[in-house]
Amino acid sequence: MIPKPIPPCRAACPVHTESGRYARLVAEGRYDEACEVICRTNPFPSVCAHICQRPCEKQCRRTQLDAAVAIRALKRFVIARVGDRRPTRQPAPNPRPARVAVVGAGPAGLTAAYDLRLRGHRVSVFDRLDRPGGMLNVIPRYRLPQEAMDADVGAILDTGIDLACNCEMGRDATVGELLERGFEAAVVATGLSRSRGIAVPGFGAQRFVAAIPWMMDVWLGNKVDVGRRVAVIGGGNVAADVARTARRLGADHVAMICLESDEEMPAEPDEVALAEAEGIHVMPRMALKRVLNSDGHIAAIELMDVVSVFDADGRFRPTYDPARIRTLAADMVILSIGQAPDRSWARGTSVHTDARGRIVADRQTHQTSSARVFVAGESLRGPGSAIEAVADGHRVADVVARFLESGEVAPPPADEAPALEPFPDDVVERLRVLDPVATEAEPFASSEPLLDEPSARREGGRCLGCMAGAVIDEAKCAACLTCFRVCPLAAVELGDPVVANPARCQACGVCASVCPGNAITLSVWEPREAEPAHAEQPHVAVVCIHGGDADETAGRVVRVPCLSRLKPVDLLRLLGEGHRSISLHPCARDDCKYPAAWETIESLAAYVQGLAARAWPEARIELCVPRAQEAVSP
Amino acid sequence: MPRTPKVLLVDDDVGFLQANSLLLAAAGYEVHTAQDGRAGLAAAREQRPDVVLIDVMMTRPDEGFALARAIRADDRLADTRLLIVTAAGERYQMLFEPDEQWLPVDKVIEKPTSGDELVAEVSSILDTRERAGGPP
Numbered sequence: 001m002i003p004k005p006i007p008p009c010r011a012a013c014p015v016h017t018e019s020g021r022y023a024r025l026v027a028e029g030r031y032d033e034a035c036e037v038i039c040r041t042n043p044f045p046s047v048c049a050h051i052c053q054r055p056c057e058k059q060c061r062r063t064q065l066d067a068a069v070a071i072r073a074l075k076r077f078v079i080a081r082v083g084d085r086r087p088t089r090q091p092a093p094n095p096r097p098a099r100v101a102v103v104g105a106g107p108a109g110l111t112a113a114y115d116l117r118l119r120g121h122r123v124s125v126f127d128r129l130d131r132p133g134g135m136l137n138v139i140p141r142y143r144l145p146q147e148a149m150d151a152d153v154g155a156i157l158d159t160g161i162d163l164a165c166n167c168e169m170g171r172d173a174t175v176g177e178l179l180e181r182g183f184e185a186a187v188v189a190t191g192l193s194r195s196r197g198i199a200v201p202g203f204g205a206q207r208f209v210a211a212i213p214w215m216m217d218v219w220l221g222n223k224v225d226v227g228r229r230v231a232v233i234g235g236g237n238v239a240a241d242v243a244r245t246a247r248r249l250g251a252d253h254v255a256m257i258c259l260e261s262d263e264e265m266p267a268e269p270d271e272v273a274l275a276e277a278e279g280i281h282v283m284p285r286m287a288l289k290r291v292l293n294s295d296g297h298i299a300a301i302e303l304m305d306v307v308s309v310f311d312a313d314g315r316f317r318p319t320y321d322p323a324r325i326r327t328l329a330a331d332m333v334i335l336s337i338g339q340a341p342d343r344s345w346a347r348g349t350s351v352h353t354d355a356r357g358r359i360v361a362d363r364q365t366h367q368t369s370s371a372r373v374f375v376a377g378e379s380l381r382g383p384g385s386a387i388e389a390v391a392d393g394h395r396v397a398d399v400v401a402r403f404l405e406s407g408e409v410a411p412p413p414a415d416e417a418p419a420l421e422p423f424p425d426d427v428v429e430r431l432r433v434l435d436p437v438a439t440e441a442e443p444f445a446s447s448e449p450l451l452d453e454p455s456a457r458r459e460g461g462r463c464l465g466c467m468a469g470a471v472i473d474e475a476k477c478a479a480c481l482t483c484f485r486v487c488p489l490a491a492v493e494l495g496d497p498v499v500a501n502p503a504r505c506q507a508c509g510v511c512a513s514v515c516p517g518n519a520i521t522l523s524v525w526e527p528r529e530a531e532p533a534h535a536e537q538p539h540v541a542v543v544c545i546h547g548g549d550a551d552e553t554a555g556r557v558v559r560v561p562c563l564s565r566l567k568p569v570d571l572l573r574l575l576g577e578g579h580r581s582i583s584l585h586p587c588a589r590d591d592c593k594y595p596a597a598w599e600t601i602e603s604l605a606a607y608v609q610g611l612a613a614r615a616w617p618e619a620r621i622e623l624c625v626p627r628a629q630e631a632v633s634p
Numbered sequence: 635m636p637r638t639p640k641v642l643l644v645d646d647d648v649g650f651l652q653a654n655s656l657l658l659a660a661a662g663y664e665v666h667t668a669q670d671g672r673a674g675l676a677a678a679r680e681q682r683p684d685v686v687l688i689d690v691m692m693t694r695p696d697e698g699f700a701l702a703r704a705i706r707a708d709d710r711l712a713d714t715r716l717l718i719v720t721a722a723g724e725r726y727q728m729l730f731e732p733d734e735q736w737l738p739v740d741k742v743i744e745k746p747t748s749g750d751e752l753v754a755e756v757s758s759i760l761d762t763r764e765r766a767g768g769p770p
Contacts, residue, residue, distance in 0.1 A: 194723075194727070194728070194729040195727065195728050195729065196728065196729050196730075196731070197722070197723065197726060197728030197729060197730045198733075198736055199696065199699035199702075199730060199733075199736040199737040200696075200736055201696060201699075201700065202696065203695060203696035203699060204691065204694070204695025204696050204722070204726070205695070208726070209726070209727075210726060210727050210728045212727070213727040318735075320735075335728065340729040340731070355741075355762075356731070356741075
């Protein structure tokens with residue numbers, strides 16, 4: 001059976017965060033629930049709210065229309081808004097808790113530790129640095145504030161995880177010793193903590209340094225040296241961070257020299273743009289040829305042209321034109337040409353390495369040649385993003401938990417759900433007609449300020465609700481084809497049974513409100529998890545999901561796609577359930593997608609008030625004007 | 635009877651040369667030594683060793699890298715295996731690995747390393763050469 005597709009944003013996220021769901025919850029002002037959705041699969045929500053590379057946004061189907069929903073900005077808004085109220089989780093009772101050692105307190109190691117702790121195991125984390133965070137510590141604080149990292153790491157450790165800092169495996173202890181001392185398994189996630197070197201002529205002068213130790217010194221507050229003219233060698237995100245950091249430390253001239261062309265550069269385009277905006281001189285298609293030294297100090301560097309970076313098979317195999325030389329004055333060289341794992345942890349273990357000294361481990365099960373030692377994160381997968389490390393932490397924890405519980409080693413379940421396909425062209429045209437705003441550029445494309453509440457709700461409302469649309473219950477459907485006639489996106493497909501095509505449906509809810517058989521549901525109509533008892537909640541607010549606003553604390557809240565689509569019986573049903581006061585909260589008249597909606601709602605309210613007087617004389621139906629509209633009304 | 639394989643050690647640390655010469659000789663190798671890059675290149679051309687073990691930071695911080703490139707550029711030494719044995723990785727906090735352009739060697743071994751480990755590395759690299767069909 002082919003698995004049901006999932007929204008492309010969710011499919012693209014390494015931990016499959018339900019981005020669309022939390023975007024819509026933000027639109028509805030349900031921030032705590034949005035935070036719960038974010039934290040469900042990601043123990044580093046604050047970190048990702050700042051530095052995630054946003055694979056979700058790159059796949060957002062809204063890009064077919066105008067620009068992606070600013071998902072990371074929404075996450076940042078939610079995390080800031082919810083603050084200390086973020087959901088906490090407790091370890092599950094475990095009748096046979098095992099002791100697990102995790103080596104490395106970066107995103108992969110801490111995620112693995114967190115998952116294993118939540119399964120009731122006793123987890124100790126060891127790290128060579130004096131603080132947790134691993135390679136997150138080399139990300140500049142102007143991109144990742146310390147408080148964001150502290151919030152996530154603190155929440156993880158608060159589940160009851162022991163942390164031993166300043167403890168380097170292979171030097172202060174060995175993984176083998178840990179296993180002898182009673183740890184039943186070890187997860188090693190030490191990341192790519194070593195910078196690659198380059199053996200160019202002139203290597204080894206003063207201020208010829210590697211990016212990672214230099215950045216570690218800068219951002220851990222140690223003494224650092226910076227030149228006046230700094231050449232950063234490399235074209236990745238770390239190189240961009242190094243260049244911007246050198247500039248902030250007072251370098252007058254900073255060049256970023258990389259083999260790749262502008263298009264091939266591995267750094268995120270917006271990181272490069274920010275670097276250039278800060279005066280960094282980006283020099284693509286150039287390679288370091290030699291370092292010209294004077295009395296052991298760098299005087300200049302020689303660069304040569306790059307002919308190509310990749311061979312015909314797409315492998316990294318640069319070729320140069322040594323005849324085309326350029327000399328660049330410089331007094332410091334910072335190498336940022338890639339990173340490699342530190343394998344010194346394997347000393348004193350039976351873990352096998354290959355001919356090149358690389359740790360041998362199964363990429364599916366994470367297991368090394370030592371049965372109780374597992375590897376995860378960048379040390380297993382190579383360079384990746386923080387959220388990819390988190391995802392790998394989840395996977396290794398899953399494998400190790402099953403190993404501890406059953407003794408079996410098996411790969412974690414594969415991600416099989418495909419991403420929902422792009423919009424057919426005619427749906428894009430139809431959506432443009434329905435929503436003229438969609439022709440304008442998305443306002444947060446180039447910069448990412450912290451959204452205020454109105455802009456966050458507006459931005460969340462831009463989510464098109466992929467896969468949250470109509471589901472037609474075959475048993476109730478009378479095939480009357482009302483839905484087929486009203487659907488503005490031609491999403492209803494006739495057949496046996498009648499179905500709504502999720503590639504076209506955008507959860508507007510028109511079909512659900514007109515279906516005479518009540519056969520259509522929308523997953524976007526999320527019931528509250530803890531529905532209050534009606535007898536104790538005489539009041540119910542019926543709110544338009546497109547922008548209606550209600551006091552969350554006043555009673556039950558029911559959200560519908562459009563109040564004008566309600567039938568009198570819908571409101572009478574609420575009275576029948578025990579409510580005695582109904583407030584109706586449509587969206588603002590100017591924002592409403594349906595021009596005649598307000599008149600319909602006014603007459604609905606009056607009509608139901610008249611009907612209710614016969615059965616429930618005390619019942620009150622009130623139509624509430626949105627605050628925004630009130631402000632502009634005379 | 636196959637000839638005794640020749641090993642050339644190039645290092646400015648005399649103690650390192652003496653100790654490892656003894657161990658390699660005891661393991662059955664003919665051992666030659668040099669204390670800097672210039673002497674190392676001359677010895678390589680003269681002795682045609684099967685393996686050269688090269689330190690990096692000698693008179694100049696990049697001297698061993700330059701020696702490795704010079705040996706590799708000499709067609710008469712095309713069959714010679716090259717091992718870099720260095721503390722430069724630790725000193726500069728960088729990881730060095732073989733690359734065609736700047737470090738055309740067979741392997742990089744990080745100091746500190748024991749004599750036994752060095753003997754094992756030499757033996758292993760000669761085994762792979764024999765399997766690949768090179769001279770004994």
